Amino acid sequence: xxxxxxxxxxxxxxxxxxEPTLKSLKTKMTKSDEKKKLKDIEISVPIVYGNVAxxxxxxxxxxxxxKWAVYVRGATNEDISVxxxxxxxxxxxxxxxxxxxxxxxxxxxSESGWGEFEIAMTLHFHSDVCDKPLSLYHHLxxxxxxxxxxxxxKKPVVVESYDEIVFPDPSESFLARVQxxxxxxxxxLPSGYNLxxxxxxxDTGKKKRGDTKDHSxxxxxxxxxxxxxLLQLAAARQQVQAHIAKLRRQISVLEGQNQTIxxxxxx
Amino acid sequence: xxxxxxxxxxxxPKTPLSLSLTxxxxxxxxxxxxxxxxxxxxxxxxxxxxxxxxxxSIDVTQLKRRPPADEKVAWQWLPxxxxxxxxxxxLYHWVRVxxxxxxxxxxxxxxxxxxxxxxxxxxxxxxxxxxxxxxTKEETDQLFEFCQNFDLRFVVIADRFPVSRTVEELKDxxxxxxxxxxxxxxxxPADVANHPLMKEPYDxxxxxxxxxxxxxxxxxxxxxxxxxxxxxxxxxxxxxxxxAARRAEEPVVSANENAGLDKADGVVPGSSVSPSSxxxxxxxxxxxxxxxxxxxxxxxxxxxxxxxxxxxxxxxxMVQAASSAVGLRTIKRVEQTLQDLGVNLKPKxxxxxxxxxxxELRKEILTLLNLQKQLQYKESEGSSHRExxxxxxxxxxxxxxxxSDPFSFGAERPIKKEQKRKGPGRQADTxxxxxxxxxxxxxxDL
Numbered sequence: 001x002x003x004x005x006x007x008x009x010x011x012x013x014x015x016x017x018x019e020p021t022l023k024s025l026k027t028k029m030t031k032s033d034e035k036k037k038l039k040d041i042e043i044s045v046p047i048v049y050g051n052v053a054x055x056x057x058x059x060x061x062x063x064x065x066x067k068w069a070v071y072v073r074g075a076t077n078e079d080i081s082v083x084x085x086x087x088x089x090x091x092x093x094x095x096x097x098x099x100x101x102x103x104x105x106x107x108x109x110s111e112s113g114w115g116e117f118e119i120a121m122t123l124h125f126h127s128d129v130c131d132k133p134l135s136l137y138h139h140l141x142x143x144x145x146x147x148x149x150x151x152x153x154k155k156p157v158v159v160e161s162y163d164e165i166v167f168p169d170p171s172e173s174f175l176a177r178v179q180x181x182x183x184x185x186x187x188x189l190p191s192g193y194n195l196x197x198x199x200x201x202x203d204t205g206k207k208k209r210g211d212t213k214d215h216s217x218x219x220x221x222x223x224x225x226x227x228x229x230l231l232q233l234a235a236a237r238q239q240v241q242a243h244i245a246k247l248r249r250q251i252s253v254l255e256g257q258n259q260t261i262x263x264x265x266x267x
Numbered sequence: 268x269x270x271x272x273x274x275x276x277x278x279x280p281k282t283p284l285s286l287s288l289t290x291x292x293x294x295x296x297x298x299x300x301x302x303x304x305x306x307x308x309x310x311x312x313x314x315x316x317x318x319x320x321x322x323x324s325i326d327v328t329q330l331k332r333r334p335p336a337d338e339k340v341a342w343q344w345l346p347x348x349x350x351x352x353x354x355x356x357x358l359y360h361w362v363r364v365x366x367x368x369x370x371x372x373x374x375x376x377x378x379x380x381x382x383x384x385x386x387x388x389x390x391x392x393x394x395x396x397x398x399x400x401x402x403t404k405e406e407t408d409q410l411f412e413f414c415q416n417f418d419l420r421f422v423v424i425a426d427r428f429p430v431s432r433t434v435e436e437l438k439d440x441x442x443x444x445x446x447x448x449x450x451x452x453x454x455x456p457a458d459v460a461n462h463p464l465m466k467e468p469y470d471x472x473x474x475x476x477x478x479x480x481x482x483x484x485x486x487x488x489x490x491x492x493x494x495x496x497x498x499x500x501x502x503x504x505x506x507x508x509x510x511a512a513r514r515a516e517e518p519v520v521s522a523n524e525n526a527g528l529d530k531a532d533g534v535v536p537g538s539s540v541s542p543s544s545x546x547x548x549x550x551x552x553x554x555x556x557x558x559x560x561x562x563x564x565x566x567x568x569x570x571x572x573x574x575x576x577x578x579x580x581x582x583x584x585m586v587q588a589a590s591s592a593v594g595l596r597t598i599k600r601v602e603q604t605l606q607d608l609g610v611n612l613k614p615k616x617x618x619x620x621x622x623x624x625x626x627e628l629r630k631e632i633l634t635l636l637n638l639q640k641q642l643q644y645k646e647s648e649g650s651s652h653r654e655x656x657x658x659x660x661x662x663x664x665x666x667x668x669x670x671s672d673p674f675s676f677g678a679e680r681p682i683k684k685e686q687k688r689k690g691p692g693r694q695a696d697t698x699x700x701x702x703x704x705x706x707x708x709x710x711x712d713l
Contacts (some may be wrong), residue, residue: 044619163578166570224615229621233628237624244634
């Protein structure tokens, strides 16, 4: 059963390299078909991580000039705690308790300080999702790019990065649990592949909402859209392809010319 | 600690000034190793690394201990006997006497007098079980006597044996006699089955082989050692490569790879004026792309092994796989082209579609650069036929194909831009400038 073998792989920490090679030695036709099915299934969670920093202006002191928050959120502000169990933020060692463990959404740390440094955010996932944690790195930015301009208390400095967490071979239990969740892109399952219905969790009102749609800093969040980039890429590809075609034509013309010259010079 | 000593000598402040600027003075954890134990000097303690060993080898408290003052110690020359001796020989030695009471007990080294238990067989047993075509009874008896005397030191026994026999032969005889005796004396076969002699019987051929191999290894010259090490490293690399190639789960690709490799080998670089060169050039363009197919497959496989990764990381790996077969110059040219086209080198919004498109674009740019190179060589070939002595190369590199104007997407048609560039497609009869660069084609440039 392909589903059981994929969940078995999920449970093991060390993937067995001998297993795939053995499989490839067996009947290639059926195995490659099965592998195709598994290969195409991946779950991706679009996230945005970064910081928002406010200058404290009049209230700024030498050691606390800015108030900032570093965070990881869903790219569409959906609740990523369906996948993420906890996030460990590693701050600069000069901070009190530099290792901050945030076990509930929103996954963020707010602090005040004066320095810019690299923050490591390690995402730990639920056990049915993935055993290995994933690390993100973000350079905390407090001062605006334009160094000459005056600092203002009204607009914060915001630096956010978009990325996607990819789970290349999700287990069946994971798939079943998260189908229809808005925080991630669910793959199209091959026909005939049936998932059990997810367990209904009664969390109305009991748990805090984990999404960041109404976040206090929400007005500063960047909204990332792939449309612009896609357009850019499509246009670029078009140009390159046209140029390629032109070059190919020129080459074949030259080849023809070279041939005639050669046959001519043999006289 | 050594650190403060050095700072003292140099006249530096012991606590760094910057500490006062940090937000929070962290409390330094009190480590126990800071306090050196008494009994040994500080420098000696620092030699051990300044940390107490896990298992203290010396009992530090004993080091400076002086004997208790109430004891009166004298040394006397006294006789002693040892239980290890069978005779009643009395020898003398110095004894530490405390408070006029001589020490009691056996000679302290008597307990080390251990010997091996050698089985003794009766003549009857010999007749029934132990006869051997090669060994006489006298020889066997003598062997056992020697074993008893010399505690199974076969090298010594072999040396003293009247009939010259090798160590292996002696061992073989001794152990087989023992085994036969054990089997004969045992109540049931199961009783002896756990005896070490029965579980792992002495095998004379294996022993001989082992000793031969050992002597060979010992007598190897340094040169041979180095060669052996090299060969082993090579073998390890080859097996690892094979494993990596097998992990790329595409059986079809390996066939392509072989074909591509063969073709790449067959191409002879250099502008040889032969009809076959035309057919070979397209092959070189094809070969790199089939090689990278295997790279992509193995990169995908290794990404899957991770179970979780960031898409930007995945894209990076795929781009690296694509660039693995090309030189650094080409990579730079690809990046320059991307910039000229107005595309981010690393996508700002790396969704799956964006990353796939980005990768495809890079591949197409590689193809484009390939074709440009091909065109250049074709042209130089063409002009060499005409001009004879020195061949022509189009003057400026065609790298900055898109450099003339920054492209705005959608609006302008690309065809218009071509007229501004120095076009590669020249007429055959225009004179071409002399070339300065060598014409040898390098596969790494593609």
